Amino acid sequence: MFEIACPTSGDTRAFASKLASLVTPGDVIVLAGPLGAGKTLFVGGLGAGLGLDEPVLSPSFVLVRTYRSGFIPMIHADVYRLGTFNEFDDLGLFDEAADGVLVIEWGDAIESSLPADHLRIDFAVGEDGTRTISLLPLGSWEDRDWEAIL
Secondary structure, eight states: EEEEEEHHHHHHHHHHHHHHGGTTTTTEEEEETTTTTHHHHHHHHHHHTOOSSOOOOOTTTTTTEEEEESSSEEEEEEEETOSSSHHHHHHHHHTTTSSEEEEEEEEGGGGGGGGGSSSEEEEEOOOOEEEEEEEEEEEGGGOOOOTTTT
């Protein structure tokens, strides 16, 4: 597990942009943390690192947003409002994201439905506003060049 301190929103976006250099098609990234912890901000930075030429918007009310303008497609899902694992499965996100990266906000809620090969990112915010980002690489994520971005 790795931990990164991000004192500002800009630091959060910059780290996420660096993380994009480790992403390969078929990857799954799971985001967990309280409301307002910076999950969507992080995805915006990841999208910038993937070369998206459009802003990343929260998928909270539409469940899924798809971005295809970058180097690889990015599927951004928010499963906060889903009631069952079947609702998640019905979205067919793994198939949709097979040639890109799937980023799931509140993904800890459906962790048992995830492939063993994924990156879990937990967000915490301190009283001074500093975000602590904890990364748990699983499967192929363990073998990536973490030193290059940390």
